Amino acid sequence: MTGRPRMVSDDEVFQAVADTVTEVGPAGLTLAAVARRAGLTPPALTQRYGSKHGLLVAFATREAGSVGAAFEQARAGGAGPLDALRDGLIAFTAPITTREGMANNLAFLQLDLTDEVLHTHSVAQSRALRAQLVALIEESAVAGELKIDDAADLADTLYAVYSGAQLTWAIDGTGELGPWLADRINRVLAPHRTPH
Structure with missing residues (x-):
C-alpha cells in the first residue's frame, strides 16, 4: 500500500528555503516561514525532514547534487x-x-x-x-x-x-x-x- 502523494514536492520546499534566505536571511529562516511560503504547516516539514537542521541538510544535499x-x-x-x-x-x-x-x-x-x-x-x-x-x-x-x-x-x-x-x-x-x-x-x- 502506498501513502498519499505529497502535494508539495521537495523541490518546491527547497525553493521556499532559497527564497526565504534571500528575502530575510538566516535570522528569519524558520520552519514556520518556509512552511508558509511552501503552502505547508511547520509540523508537516518536521515530519518530512525531522528538524530545521534536517531541512537545511536536505537542501544543501540537493544544491550540491x-x-x-x-x-x-x-x-x-x-x-x-x-x-x-x-x-x-x-x-x-x-x-x-x-x-x-x-x-x-x-x-x-x-x-x-x-x-x-x-x-x-x-x-x-x-x-x-x-x-x-x-x-x-x-x-x-x-x-x-x-x-x-x-x-x-x-x-x-x-x-x-x-x-x-x-x-x-x-x-x-x-x-x-x-x-x-x-x-x-x-x-x-x-x-x-x-x-x-
Missing part, C-alpha cells in the same frame, strides 16, 4: 560551451536582485562554513561547479573557441573572479548583478579566445 542542471539548461537552448559556461554561472545568482538579497545569502554562507555537515555539502557544491567549468573550458578548446594551457587553472581563476564579482557588485556595483557578472566572466575569457 544539482550544479550541472544550470549548465545543462543553458546547453538545451542551443548555447555553445562558452555561452553555457557564462549563462550557467549567472543562473546561480538570478534570484538575487538587490544588495539586501546578496547580504542575506552571504549571511547564510556563514552557516555553511561553521556547521560541519553543511560545510561538507558546500565543499561538494564548490568542487562540482569547478568541475563543470573545467569541462566546458576543455570543450571550448576542442571546438577551437579558446586557446588554453591548463583548463583547471583557468576554471579556478574564473571561479575566483565570479565569486569576488558578487561581492564587488554588492558593495559598489552598478546595474543588475547578471550583466555585472557577465562582463567580468567575459574579461577573464577574452585573452584566451581564438580569433574568428
